[in-house]
Amino acid sequence: MHELSIAQGIIEVCEQHAGGKRVKSVSVQIGALSGVVPEALEFCYEAAVNGTLLEGSMLEIERIGATAFCECCGAVAEIEHFTDSCPCCGGFPLEIRSGEEMRVKELEVD
Numbered sequence: 001m002h003e004l005s006i007a008q009g010i011i012e013v014c015e016q017h018a019g020g021k022r023v024k025s026v027s028v029q030i031g032a033l034s035g036v037v038p039e040a041l042e043f044c045y046e047a048a049v050n051g052t053l054l055e056g057s058m059l060e061i062e063r064i065g066a067t068a069f070c071e072c073c074g075a076v077a078e079i080e081h082f083t084d085s086c087p088c089c090g091g092f093p094l095e096i097r098s099g100e101e102m103r104v105k106e107l108e109v110d
């Protein structure tokens with residue numbers, strides 16, 4: 001499963017930064033265009049943290065909306081998919097400005 005490898009990636013990053021301490025909570029940012037399903041990630045995370053420094057920690061997911069810039073009319077619009085055209089003028093393609101994020105924002109250690 002896609003989300004399982006992402007969960008393992010999050011755990012790896014956190015263990016590197018935790019300095020051997022137990023991690024209490026982790027905040028991650030997930031963009032609407034990242035292809036990550038937050039619910040699936042939570043599920044995989046809970047399974048993947050067993051036996052790591054992150055066991056029993058909270059996963060806080062911050063969702064980032066997708067926005068894109070339209071070269072045709074200069075609008076910065078909210079979009080849902082990579083393939084969306086400009087809601088203002090119908091221009092395509094759009095330059096993605098946000099929504100592709102998938103990163104660990106911060107972690108809290110003991």
Ligand SMILES: [Zn+2]
Nearest residue numbers: 070073086089
């Ligand atoms: Zn436009």
